[in-house]
Amino acid sequence: MDRFIIRGGNRLEGEITIGGAKNAGLKLMVAGLLTSERLRLSNVPRIADIATMRDLLMQHGVAVEDVTGDGRTLSIGGAITSVEAPYDIVSKMRASILVLGPLLARMHEARVSLPGGCAIGTRPVDMHLKGLETLGAQIALDGGYIHARAPGGLKGERVILPFASVGATENLLMAATLARGRTEIVNAAREPEICDLVTCLNRMGARISGSGTGTLVIDGVEALHGVEHAIMADRIECGTYACAAGITGGDLRLIGGRASDLGAVIRALEEAGVEVIAEENAIRVRRNGPLRGVDIMTEPYPGFPTDMQAQFMAMLSIAEGASMITETIFENRFMHVPELNRMGARINVHGSSAIIRGVDALSGAPVMATDLRASFSLILAGLAARGETVLSRIYHLDRGYEAVDRKLAAVGAAIERVSD
Ligand SMILES: CC(=O)N[C@H]1[C@@H](OP(=O)(O)OP(=O)(O)OC[C@H]2O[C@@H](n3ccc(=O)[nH]c3=O)[C@H](O)[C@@H]2O)O[C@H](CO)[C@@H](O)[C@@H]1O
């Protein structure tokens, strides 16, 4: 199993190119199930989750071709020969649940393994299922699988989500594009990745309005067609490297980063004493003065993203004064706390809040990654710590960050990937 060895203390300076967004790319790949024509996606990140989604689409019989031979442009399409999403793939990647709506819409049937919980929470899919039932699906749970049928096709309806779930919004949105009549999704999630999906679906011939608002209106169409679409830049990767500049007192230009997607993150960075300058097609992030403690609460977009919580916690662990981070999206997303404390941080968790008392310095230690963003928080801590940090279980990181060691080493970090 691979590990990262990080020797802390280097100030990071230079340019990092931000890749395509994992959380947009995965859903855009799934959108390929909605048409028999070719969907060509560019700016594809080379990460493990994209490879897993490729396996899943191929399991459905759909072709996924690497057009340019470098994994950056994928052409997806063809006949669906299986409506089953098996346990071994779904258990690797929860986003697999998103094939449910498109399969139902196009094939009128789907058999998808229940994803179960993961390191950050129980993560039920009740809103996905209830919403699809409202659109006329008959759903049965059997042997750990969701068996869904819509013999006469799905029918547009008004669906009110009790919580603005990203995944439920996307599943229902994709299902509704091929349903009969009008669907309204009320209390829809407004994440930029959903807007990217809507843009692509509309280009494919879907009739969706309300993108970026809490109500999506979808007028179903007979069929969608193939298009080309470039995946948006990854706002979470961008925010993560912004924290790398913040924690090391560095100066990074994040090429491709879009300030408009990062409002709450930029506000929190600035409050913490990190300067952020929006440039054309880039964001420059630097810190000269001290880091200051800030209070943060995670919320659905446009609030502060839960996917940036662990990285901010690492950065605030060496800030002047205290910070409080409240996690409202997932019930168990503090697994990085004991690992950060092993590196000398002073963090206490009280229910859904963590109190971070800034320390003068962290010290390197062997630590273990527990999930994707938690893994990066430990890298950030390692970059700022005295001495050597050895981060194991980095397969979590490979799910969603491309070439972390190469990108960080290019801006001055002492980081090395080693295999046992
Ligand atoms: C692949 C992807 O895009 N993942 C993102 C997506 O996850 P995901 O789509 O799973 O996140 P959701 O917005 O659906 O989940 C938010 C909360 O709602 C709960 N819930 C959700 C659905 C449901 O049917 N019932 C239910 O109770 C979840 O357990 C969680 O506590 O949005 C999250 C919130 O921004 C991000 O952290 C993830 O990175």
Ligand SMILES: C=C(OP(=O)(O)O)C(=O)O
């Ligand atoms: C939680 C995340 O992803 P997933 O929903 O795929 O687990 C994430 O990207 O931080």
